[in-house]
Amino acid sequence: MSPRPAARSLRLLLQTVRDMVVSMGPVLLLGGGLLVAAYVWLDPQPPRQVRLATGPAGSAYATFGEGYARLLAREGIQVALLASEGALDDLAHLRAGTADVGFVRGGMADPVADTEAGIVSLGSLFYEPLWVFYRRDLAIARRQPGGELQRLTQLRGLRVNVDQDGSGVPQIVEKLLALNQLQSTDLRLSNLAPDAAGAALREGRVDAAVLISAPQAGVIRALLRDPAIALMPFEQSEAYSRHLPFLSTVSLPRGVVDLAADLPPRDVPLLATTTALLAREQTHPALRQLFAQAALGQHGEAGWFNGARDFPNTRTSELPVSAEGDRAINGTPPGWARYLPFWAGNLLERMWLVVGGLLVLMLPLSRVVPPLYTFRVRSRVFRWYARLREVEARLEAGEGDREALLDELDELDRVTHRIAVPLSYADELYALRNNINAVRKRLLARRTG
Known part of the structure; x- marks a missing residue:
């Protein structure tokens, strides 16, 4: 394949891809907006620090608290150990909101x-x-x-x-x-x-x-x-x-x-x-x-x-x-929890219903993509009909210099030869060229008549 046809084929491919992306744009924009809104609303990723109320230094609570801090540190979560006088004090911290998690023994909490x-x-x-x-x-x-x-x-x-x-x-x-x-x-x-x-x-x-x-x-x-x-x-x-x-x-x-x-x-x-x-x-x-x-x-x-x-x-x-x-x-932990890091598994667990719902919503909306794509491709051909109709109208009204009209038709013909459309739409491009040629014939016939 010579360089020129190859370049034309590449240009046609890139044009087709761009048309598809632009045609899908409204659907993708809507889906992306809904996904971002759901992410903000669900807030799937936790804060990186949490406060754990433990007992006094040397107590079993303090020992266990250090173990929790080590385990959560593997997931990138920093556990701030909040020393306290004991279980009742831990419960007081939870009630006051100064701790997020705490050890509390039976008989301390009020069930109601x-x-x-x-x-x-x-x-x-x-x-x-x-x-x-x-x-x-x-x-x-x-x-x-x-x-x-x-x-x-x-x-x-x-x-x-x-x-x-x-x-x-x-x-x-x-x-x-x-x-x-x-x-x-x-x-x-x-x-x-x-x-x-x-x-x-x-x-x-x-x-x-x-x-x-x-x-x-x-x-x-x-x-x-x-x-x-x-x-x-x-x-x-x-x-x-x-x-x-x-x-x-x-x-x-x-x-x-x-x-x-x-x-x-x-x-x-x-x-x-x-x-x-x-x-x-x-x-x-x-x-x-x-x-x-x-x-x-x-x-x-x-x-x-x-x-x-x-x-x-x-x-x-x-x-x-x-x-x-x-x-x-x-x-039973979900299967993906064995293979994904915590942040990815947590994101999947909390967002999969949203993603599934968006897919269900996007399926009917995706039906607008083919008409949008067709309109975009055909518009590259049809928009030149307005200029051709203007030349033809001036021809019928006897307005304008005939040489200038011929130059305009030649320019229009050169433009149409640079238009790249998929093969399934080539008939409309060739119809435009035939119509340009028909107007040129009428203009030449009137000039020689």
């Missing part, structure tokens, strides 16, 4: 008020036993049966630490004391933080310490291994759980702390609350989904008080479980 305030659960995470540690020498000195304390009534008159007010422990202890017909004034109560309470107990500055924490907390493990410190069993645990439904009965298995040392030497019945991961409804759905997925990795293994996959769960939640938490814990 907090639901109305837009606080939802992402699932229950783990048991937090109620630990009552005391000094062994105290029980011996007071000549308690078996040399140990077994009931809360035996704490009467003792120096007992019940954790900080923001932890929620004082409120639970008050309920337990009331069941035993005790007043808070019957004990000499203090409110040291867990680590400080452990040190005070070992040094003899307090006689007993009540803690509610997961066994991962360093102070719990240290006190369990201290030979001078004993753990009080809750032999009436079933009765307590009947009176206070947010409490569960658990057992610290024999030897679970140290199998070689047979520590503890027997099963110890305990009471436990169930800690949940709560979030505000205003927290971005994608972030709630990420936290629920991270919970599976953080709390899915067997522990001292639960078997593998007992947690996280949605069975023991006091507040409504968000759709993201339920789907992450009880559902």
